[in-house]
Amino acid sequence: xxxxxxxxxxxxxxxxxxxxxxxxxxxxxxxxxxxxxxxxxxxxxxxxxxxxxxxxxxxxxxxxxxxxxxxxxxxxxxxxxxxxxxxxxxxxxxxxxxxxxxxxxxxxxxxxxxxxxxxxxxxxxxxx
Amino acid sequence: xxxxxxxxxxxxxxxxxxxxxxxxxxxxxxxxxxxxxxxxxxxxxxxxxxxxxxxxxxxxxxxxxxxxxxxxxxxxxxxxxxxxxxxxxxxxxxxxxxxxxxxxxxxxxxxxxxxxxxxxxxxxxxxxxxxxxxxxxxxxxxxxxxxxxxxxxxxxxxxxxxxxxxxxxxxxxxxxxxxxxxxxxxxxxxxxxxxxxxxxxxxxxxxxxxxxxxxxxxxxxxxxxxxxxxxxxxxxxxxxxxxxxxxxxxxx
Numbered sequence: 001x002x003x004x005x006x007x008x009x010x011x012x013x014x015x016x017x018x019x020x021x022x023x024x025x026x027x028x029x030x031x032x033x034x035x036x037x038x039x040x041x042x043x044x045x046x047x048x049x050x051x052x053x054x055x056x057x058x059x060x061x062x063x064x065x066x067x068x069x070x071x072x073x074x075x076x077x078x079x080x081x082x083x084x085x086x087x088x089x090x091x092x093x094x095x096x097x098x099x100x101x102x103x104x105x106x107x108x109x110x111x112x113x114x115x116x117x118x119x120x121x122x123x124x125x126x127x128x
Numbered sequence: 129x130x131x132x133x134x135x136x137x138x139x140x141x142x143x144x145x146x147x148x149x150x151x152x153x154x155x156x157x158x159x160x161x162x163x164x165x166x167x168x169x170x171x172x173x174x175x176x177x178x179x180x181x182x183x184x185x186x187x188x189x190x191x192x193x194x195x196x197x198x199x200x201x202x203x204x205x206x207x208x209x210x211x212x213x214x215x216x217x218x219x220x221x222x223x224x225x226x227x228x229x230x231x232x233x234x235x236x237x238x239x240x241x242x243x244x245x246x247x248x249x250x251x252x253x254x255x256x257x258x259x260x261x262x263x264x265x266x267x268x269x270x271x272x273x274x275x276x277x278x279x280x281x282x283x284x285x286x287x288x289x290x291x292x293x294x295x296x297x298x299x300x301x302x303x304x305x306x307x308x309x310x311x312x313x314x315x316x317x318x319x320x321x322x323x324x325x326x327x328x329x330x331x332x333x334x335x336x337x338x339x340x341x342x343x344x345x346x347x348x349x350x351x352x353x354x355x356x357x358x359x360x361x362x363x364x365x366x367x368x369x370x371x372x373x374x375x376x377x378x379x380x
Contacts, residue, residue, distance in 0.1 A: 001339050001350070010339045012350055014360055014379050023360075023379045031342030031364045032375040047190075053174035060174060073174045083171075090179050100193040100202040103223025110176065111204055113188040120188060120206055121179035124223060127172055 002050045002059040003027075005080035013061055015048045022048065022063060026080050051099040051108035052076075054127050062110055064094040071097055071112060071123065092117035182225055185211035189238040194251040197272030205253055207233075207240040214240060214255055218272060231276055234260035243291040246319050247298055256286040256304070263289070263304065265319075280321055284308040290338040292347040295369035303349060305333040310351050314369055328373040329353065329361050342374070352379065 004011040009029035015022050025033040047064045054060065058078035062071055063085075069092055072085035091114025099108045107125035114121060185208025196203045201219040206228070208215060212235055215228035234257025245252040250270030254263055257279075263286055265277040284306030294301040299315035310329040313321035330353025341348045346367040352360045360379050363371035 001337055009343075010341050012337075012360065014335075014352055016358075016379055023377075025360065025377055025379075027341055029341075029343055031348060031362055033341075033360075033362065033377055054172045056171040058171075073176075075171060075174060086173050086175075088176050088179070091181060095188075096190040098191045098193050098204075102202055102219055102225075104201070104221060105223075109223070111191050111193065112179070113184075113191045113206060114181075115187055115189060115209075118184060118186055118188065119181040120184050120191060120204070120217075121181050122223075122225070123176040123179055125174070126177050127175045 004059055004076055004078075006058070006078050011080070013048055013050065015063055022061060022074070022082075047094075047096045049097045049099040049110065053099075053108055053125060055107060062097050062099060064090075064097040064112055066093045066095060066115070069094065069114075071110060088123055090114055090121040090123070091119045094121070182217065182228075184208055184215045184217075184228060185213055185230070187211070188215075190240050192240045192242040192253070194242040196251055196268050196270075196274075198250070198270055203272075205240050205242065207237040207255060209236050209238045209258070212237065214253065214266070216272075216274070231266060231274060233257060233264040233266070233276070234262055234279060236260070237264070239287050239289070241289040241291065243300065245291070245300060247300070254289055254291070254302075256289060258285045258287070261286060261306075263302075267319075278320065280313065282306055282311060288335045288337075290336045290349060292338045292365075294347060294365055294367070294371075296367070301369070303327065303336050303338070305329075305336045305351060307332050307334065309333065310336060310349075310363075312369065324369060327351075327363055327371050329363070330359055 009027035011027045012025040049062045058076040060076045061074040074082040074085045090112045093116040094112045095115040096113040102109045110123040112121040184206045187210035189209040190207045204217040206215045213230045217225040233255045236259040237255045239256035241254040250268040252268045253266040263280040267275045286306045288305045290303040291300045302313040309326040310333045312324040314324045329351045335352045337350045338347045346365045349363040362375040364374045
């Protein structure tokens, strides 16, 4: 959850693994939400993390996609829409992605649980 | 200097007052991007280094982030579902992680939540165990050590947990989804919680998140339903342990 369209109200991003989409629901600020906008995330997305991965001031989405052993990062445009994703390879069948600045350089990094490989993958953000 | 794989994109909206341009961006990048037609602001494609892999336990299902030893550096906790334990990886200031420390929990731990559950200033860990149908409470002592505490019986397949002050009192309460119900557990103020009934929602609730969606100062809930009706339900909290369903949307 984050404020994806910059209007001060909390919005929701939900991954749908059976339809291979991410649904974005814009919050109205009163507890109700407008109808969803879907972005196709690839096959079987499992988990979503929110962060400003390209430091442009707008929240982006990072989604673990088990079927492609990768993470897709959708840059947010600040108005509730998202641009085409960039893909990063991780381990086998990633089921979960979280974000944090692990090396203290001011850019959010990613940590991914690869369900079928006994490994977690750390992706250090090097946008800048 | 930019990495070889860095790409830039021209965007089509005006400069917003809150858009930031990091001071570390080389000036040659700014000149190139300001030449994009009809554009006042730009954005780089996000870029990450190739994955660095760390060995954890069997079938890791989820991760949570927190500073467990209060050294200012983020740490990780991983739920190793097939090993019936969790792994705590302490972070080093350079971004690398130390070898993990393991704690035994319930059966098939598949979700892990980090929060200060007893308001002592130290982060604790809550582990959702699918096959023992309970939550394991792991108390953080603030220095990186942990004390495995009691289990909270839930029933069903406990999965996602939302932690918040849903009722009066200083200690946070819990809302747990278990693919059957969305269950409220009110804090007793002593490190234990009492089951306090089921909340409205779909027949197969999966994820729950909390936030103040209506700006009234009381935490609300968003609950997704997985195989039943494929919806997300919004429950507005009143700060007294009660919630009203105020919105619902079809998803996926």
